[in-house]
Amino acid sequence: VGSGFVISPDGYLMTNAHVVDGADEVLVTLPDKREFKARIIGADKRTDVAVVKIDATGLPAVRIGDVNRLRVGEWVMAIGSPFGLDSSVTAGIVSAKQRDTGDYLPFIQTDVAVNPGNSGGPLINMRGEVVGINSQIYSRSGGFMGISFAIPIDEAMRVSEQLRATGRVTRGRIGVQIAEVPREVAESIGLGRSQGALVRSVEPASPAEKAGVEAGDIIVRFDGRPIEKASDLPRQVGNTKPGTRSALTVF
Numbered sequence: 001v002g003s004g005f006v007i008s009p010d011g012y013l014m015t016n017a018h019v020v021d022g023a024d025e026v027l028v029t030l031p032d033k034r035e036f037k038a039r040i041i042g043a044d045k046r047t048d049v050a051v052v053k054i055d056a057t058g059l060p061a062v063r064i065g066d067v068n069r070l071r072v073g074e075w076v077m078a079i080g081s082p083f084g085l086d087s088s089v090t091a092g093i094v095s096a097k098q099r100d101t102g103d104y105l106p107f108i109q110t111d112v113a114v115n116p117g118n119s120g121g122p123l124i125n126m127r128g129e130v131v132g133i134n135s136q137i138y139s140r141s142g143g144f145m146g147i148s149f150a151i152p153i154d155e156a157m158r159v160s161e162q163l164r165a166t167g168r169v170t171r172g173r174i175g176v177q178i179a180e181v182p183r184e185v186a187e188s189i190g191l192g193r194s195q196g197a198l199v200r201s202v203e204p205a206s207p208a209e210k211a212g213v214e215a216g217d218i219i220v221r222f223d224g225r226p227i228e229k230a231s232d233l234p235r236q237v238g239n240t241k242p243g244t245r246s247a248l249t250v251f
Contacts, residue, residue, distance in 0.1 A: 003080035003121030004028070004052070005130065006061045007160065011036075011054040014160055015120030016135055017043040020050045028054050031087055042163030046104045048135050048151060049159040050120075062122060065129030067152045070094060070108065078112045078134050078148075080121030090114070099149065100231055101136070104238070107149035108132045114148035123150040132156075158239070172240035174213075174248075175206025180230045181218055191251055196220040197230040213250060221249030 002019030006012070013028060020026055026038040036054035043050035077091045092112035099109040108123065114134050123132035132150030139145045162169045178197040186194045196218040202209045213219070220227055222236045223246045240246055 001081055001084050001117045002119045003117065003134070005079075005122045006059045007051075007064075007157075009057065009059045009061050011056045011059060012041070012160075012164065013038070013052050013054065014133065014156065015050050015052065016133065017045050017048045017050040019120045020052065021045070026052055028052065029086070030059075042167040042169075044159050044163065044169045047155065047159050047169070048103075049133065049156045049163070051160050051163045062130045063128060064153055064157060065125050065127065065131040067097075067108070067131055067154045070097065070125065070131050072096060075126050076110055076112060076131065077124045078110075078114055078118060078121055078150075079124065080114070080118035080134060082113075082115035082117045084117055088118075090118075095147070100229070101149065104235065105151055105155050106231075106235075107135070108152055110148050110150060111146050112148055113144050115144050123153075170242060171238035172242050172244065172246075173206075174208040174211075174237055175203035176208045176213060176219075176233075177201045178219075178230050178233060189251075191218060191220075195229070196227050196251060197233040208248075211248065213248065218251040219248055220251050221247075223247055224249075 004013045004015035007014050020040050028036045028038045038052040038054045041051040041053050072094050074094050079089050090113040092110050096109040098106040114137050118134050121134050122130040125131050131153050135151050136149040138147040177200045179200050181194050181196050181198045183194045199217045201215050227233050
């Protein structure tokens with residue numbers, strides 16, 4: 001059992017990829033108790049976003065909010081089916097933005113109560129707009145411990161548009177293995193502070209090798225955008241269409 005929400009009146013719904021992963025059949029139950037068999041349009045495990053379609057029209061769709069306007073300390077609500085208790089609403093505040101958990105996306109961290117069954121449900125601001133998809137919790141016991149993570153809705157919508165268009169997500173790559181830049185290294189080579197992505201190795205015949213990137217280089221900008229930490233690079237590269245020419249700034 002998971003949750004989801006309607007993103008267009010013609011029956012497209014968004015949920016988590018892990019909610020539909022391995023499913024032989026997907027059943028969607030609406031708040032008015034109507035049930036529909038759904039087909040999976042596409043799922044992207046890396047971002048944990050999935051789009052499913054039901055044969056219905058005139059559905060009330062959610063309003064999409066602006067994640068950039070979301071502030072730490074702002075009140076938000078989650079709607080979902082924790083432990084199968086459908087249409088449960090829980091509330092809390094935004095604890096942090098751009099929280100790096102080692103996954104592909106930076107998450108919105110909240111203290112909204114999220115439990116098994118909430119996955120794929122919307123995180124909603126006080127204007128009634130969806131700002132995220134409730135996706136994960138931090139827990140030592142398996143139950144809620146006051147820390148939950150939501151996928152920012154702007155990232156999720158970008159993924160959903162590709163899933164709806166082609167059924168899969170295409171990402172750019174440059175062919176480097178990277179690591180964080182330790183503070184001692186940054187100071188000793190004159191970089192000043194710990195920033196950028198340290199290149200540990202370069203794949204033979206990759207775009208990076210053809211451009212002259214070598215192991216030991218530190219990538220500090222991609223297409224003019226700063227790389228503050230190593231995880232920024234795969235996100236920015238991944239969001240770039242394959243075949244695009246991009247400028248790297250290397251220390």
